[in-house]
Amino acid sequence: RKVGTHLELLDCLTCDKCIPVCPNDANFAFDVPTGRWQPGRLRWDGPTWTLSEGAPLIADKRHQIGNTPDACNLCGQCDPWCPEDGGPYLVKPNLFLSAESFEAHPGRDGFVLSKDRASLTWRRGGQRLTYTALPDGRARLSLATGALVLEGDRPVASEGEGELELWRATTLRLFLAAFNTPGIRAWLPTLSV
Numbered sequence: 001r002k003v004g005t006h007l008e009l010l011d012c013l014t015c016d017k018c019i020p021v022c023p024n025d026a027n028f029a030f031d032v033p034t035g036r037w038q039p040g041r042l043r044w045d046g047p048t049w050t051l052s053e054g055a056p057l058i059a060d061k062r063h064q065i066g067n068t069p070d071a072c073n074l075c076g077q078c079d080p081w082c083p084e085d086g087g088p089y090l091v092k093p094n095l096f097l098s099a100e101s102f103e104a105h106p107g108r109d110g111f112v113l114s115k116d117r118a119s120l121t122w123r124r125g126g127q128r129l130t131y132t133a134l135p136d137g138r139a140r141l142s143l144a145t146g147a148l149v150l151e152g153d154r155p156v157a158s159e160g161e162g163e164l165e166l167w168r169a170t171t172l173r174l175f176l177a178a179f180n181t182p183g184i185r186a187w188l189p190t191l192s193v
Contacts, residue, residue, distance in 0.1 A: 007086035009093060009171070014063045018078035018088040026072035027088055030184050031062045032174045039153040039166035044146065049158050057167035059174070069110055070097040095179060113179055120176040122168070129164075131172035141169050 003013070010032070018027045041054030067089050079087040094110030096102040102112035102121070109124045119132040130142045134149075138156065141148045146160020153170050178184070 001083060002085060003083045005084050007082070007084045007088065007091040009091065010057075010059050010064060011061050012065060012088070012092065013083055014061050014065060015083060016065070017081040017083070018065060021077055021081045022072075022089075023075065023077060024071045024073060026068045027078055027092070028066050028068065028184070030064050030066055030178045031181065032059050032064055032178050034059050034062050037153060037167065037170045039170055041163070041165050042148070042155055043163045044148070044155070044158040045161045047158055049155055051155070051166075054165045055167055057170045064093070064178075066093040066095050068097065069094045069105060069108060070101050093175065111175060111179070113176075117180055120172050120179065122172055122175075124168075129168055129172060131169060131176055133176065139169075139173065141172070 005013075014029075016029060019029065037057045039054065039057070040051045043050050043052075065088055072089050074089060076087060076089065078089055082088050094108060096105070096110050096112040099112055099114075102110065102123070106123075110122075112121050113119070114121075114132075119130055121128060121130045128144065132140045132142070134140060137151075139150045141150055141164075143162055143164065146158065146162040148155045148164075148169070149157040150169060153166055153173070155166075
C-alpha cells in the first residue's frame with residue numbers, strides 16, 4: 001500500500017522492500033552519518049565569495065537505498081512494492097559502475113566514482129559536480145564555471161565563478177565516504193588495499 005509520501009534522495013521509509021524484488025539485484029543499501037547540515041548558499045567570483053543561508057541537508061536515517069543503473073533495466077518492479085511514490089529506481093541515488101556508463105546515459109541523473117575512488121561526480125538536473133578528496137584532508141568541488149576548495153563543508157578558496165547550494169557538496173562528501181565503505185552490497189568493484 002502507498003502511504004501518500006514521495007521518495008527523496010535521502011530518508012525514504014527504508015523498508016528495503018525494493019531490494020529483494022529487483023530481478024537484477026540493482027537496488028542496494030548503504031549507510032550515511034545522520035545529522036542536519038546547513039552549509040549555506042555560496043556565490044563566488046574569483047577568490048571572493050559570499051555565503052548566505054541556504055537549504056539544509058537532513059539525513060535522519062543511517063540506512064539508505066541506492067540503485068545501480070548498469071544493472072537496472074527500468075522495469076519498475078520496485079515501484080509497486082515501495083510504499084512511497086516516485087520509484088526507487090528513478091529517485092534514489094543512482095550509482096553508475098564506470099565513467100563510460102555514466103556518459104552513455106546523459107539523461108539519467110546519478111553518481112560515478114573515479115577509478116581511484118578519490119572523486120565522486122554527480123549529475124543532477126543537467127548540472128555536473130565533481131567532489132575530490134585531497135591528500136591534505138580538504139576537498140575540491142568542481143563545476144562547469146569554477147571550483148572551490150573546502151574544509152569540511154566550508155569554502156577556503158575559489159576560482160572561476162558560480163553559485164551553489166552547498167548541501168550538494170555535503171551530499172557528495174557523505175556519499176563518497178559511503179560508496180567507499182568496505183562491504184557495501186552493491187555492484188561496485190572490490191576495494192583494493
